Amino acid sequence: MKRICLLLAILTVTLSAHAQHKPRPDAFPPLPEAVETKAVTMATSVEEMLSWDRYPTYSVYLQMMEKWATDFPQLCHIDTIGTSVKGRLILSLFIETPSTNNLYRPEFFYSSTIHGDEVTGFVMLLRLIDTLLNGYGNNPQYTNLLNRTRISINPLANPDGTYYLGDNTVQGSVRYNAHHVDLNRNYPNPFVSSKATIEPENEAMINYFDHHLFRLSANLHGGSEVMNYPWDSFTSLQNPHPCADWWIDVCKRFVDTCRTYNNSHFRDVTSSGYIAGGDWYVIHGGRQDYFNYHNNCLELTMEVSTTKTLSSNRLPEYWNFLQHSLVNYIEEIHSLPENNGIANSKVIFYPNPTVGFIHLTHPVFSPIELFGVDGHPLMQFPSGIVTLDLNNLPAGIYLLRYDGNTTKILKQ
Numbered sequence: 001m002k003r004i005c006l007l008l009a010i011l012t013v014t015l016s017a018h019a020q021h022k023p024r025p026d027a028f029p030p031l032p033e034a035v036e037t038k039a040v041t042m043a044t045s046v047e048e049m050l051s052w053d054r055y056p057t058y059s060v061y062l063q064m065m066e067k068w069a070t071d072f073p074q075l076c077h078i079d080t081i082g083t084s085v086k087g088r089l090i091l092s093l094f095i096e097t098p099s100t101n102n103l104y105r106p107e108f109f110y111s112s113t114i115h116g117d118e119v120t121g122f123v124m125l126l127r128l129i130d131t132l133l134n135g136y137g138n139n140p141q142y143t144n145l146l147n148r149t150r151i152s153i154n155p156l157a158n159p160d161g162t163y164y165l166g167d168n169t170v171q172g173s174v175r176y177n178a179h180h181v182d183l184n185r186n187y188p189n190p191f192v193s194s195k196a197t198i199e200p201e202n203e204a205m206i207n208y209f210d211h212h213l214f215r216l217s218a219n220l221h222g223g224s225e226v227m228n229y230p231w232d233s234f235t236s237l238q239n240p241h242p243c244a245d246w247w248i249d250v251c252k253r254f255v256d257t258c259r260t261y262n263n264s265h266f267r268d269v270t271s272s273g274y275i276a277g278g279d280w281y282v283i284h285g286g287r288q289d290y291f292n293y294h295n296n297c298l299e300l301t302m303e304v305s306t307t308k309t310l311s312s313n314r315l316p317e318y319w320n321f322l323q324h325s326l327v328n329y330i331e332e333i334h335s336l337p338e339n340n341g342i343a344n345s346k347v348i349f350y351p352n353p354t355v356g357f358i359h360l361t362h363p364v365f366s367p368i369e370l371f372g373v374d375g376h377p378l379m380q381f382p383s384g385i386v387t388l389d390l391n392n393l394p395a396g397i398y399l400l401r402y403d404g405n406t407t408k409i410l411k412q
């Protein structure tokens with residue numbers, strides 16, 4: 001989850017006027033970390049996972065991935081995204097059915113458990129793989145979806161955090177990787193420069209994305225139940241995502257379907273079950289914003305269980321209300337907004353002419369330089385900024401340059 005403590009929740013409620021991240025009017029104060037007594041049962045064989053009420057040992061996890069690749073060689077293969085600090089494998093099962101035509105099939109990506117102790121999504125994605133592969137040819141919805149979509153599923157993005165105490169248990173799992181780094185604060189921030197070293201798990205994931213053309217993805221977390229759509233780096237008032245309306249529709253469909261099966265879920269952060277990330281609280285270095293901005297891939301953060309390490313006997317209950325939404329979310333890739341407004345769209349500077357401030361329709365991934373009409377450099381603004389202060393400039397014509405683009409500005 002995006003880290004929350006009870007104290008912060010209380011402060012947010014009592015001192016909302018001064019709180020950095022004031023909840024929306026429809027937001028409930030976050031619940032304290034769930035106090036459920038965790039009963040974690042481990043599966044020590046692939047057969048023991050068949051009831052889906054256990055967590056796999058690391059070895060069983062690898063065996064499951066290999067078994068699917070062996071049992072369904074026409075439908076899937078394993079991608080090794082990379083290795084963790086301790087040398088554990090970061091894997092994805094890539095599902096691609098035989099093509100009967102040469103039509104373009106967009107690429108979708110699911111990933112879970114970048115926070116090693118948020119393990120509900122780990123089992124949900126394993127079960128999703130099993131369901132899709134076994135449903136192909138039997139279930140018309142899955143068959144149709146797989147024939148039109150290339151789907152990569154990475155159930156475990158931070159194996160060292162999940163198997164912190166050893167390969168045989170997820171009990172004692174931790175949020176961080178083996179360098180004690182929060183991987184969901186370690187991505188290069190498109191909007192704020194940082195000299196942080198990119199951890200091997202993230203380096204591998206970035207490389208994997210750069211070799212694919214994922215158009216829609218989700219990163220599953222636990223600790224809350226809410227659909228957290230971009231941006232995480234800004235509040236929606238500061239800088240709404242260009243596709244915010246589309247995201248809201250997608251989130252509504254996801255939550256509504258979940259509630260059809262169990263009406264009590266997705267209620268601990270907002271009554272709607274979704275929120276713009278920065279309106280919950282702002283973070284920097286998250287994966288979601290990086291892939292939205294840098295790879296032009298629409299990714300959101302799915303917080304799927306209020307308890308991070310759910311008691312294993314409750315995993316089937318979570319699957320029951322999540323499974324249809326998880327499948328339907330993949331379907332959304334076939335109705336993406338025509339232009340997601342980020343990497344491929346030109347920034348508009350407004351108002352122009354201006355008497356002082358210039359705003360950007362969305363941030364850019366490079367510094368912005370301001371020149372006089374004679375080409376003399378006058379000012380430089382950092383990447384990610386969405387408002388330029390030109391109040392101190394005399395009236396006249398200026399040029400703004402960023403990333404090879406030039407815009408003429410009139411200061412009155």
Ligand SMILES: [Zn+2]
Nearest residue numbers: 001002115221
């Ligand atoms: Zn998390």
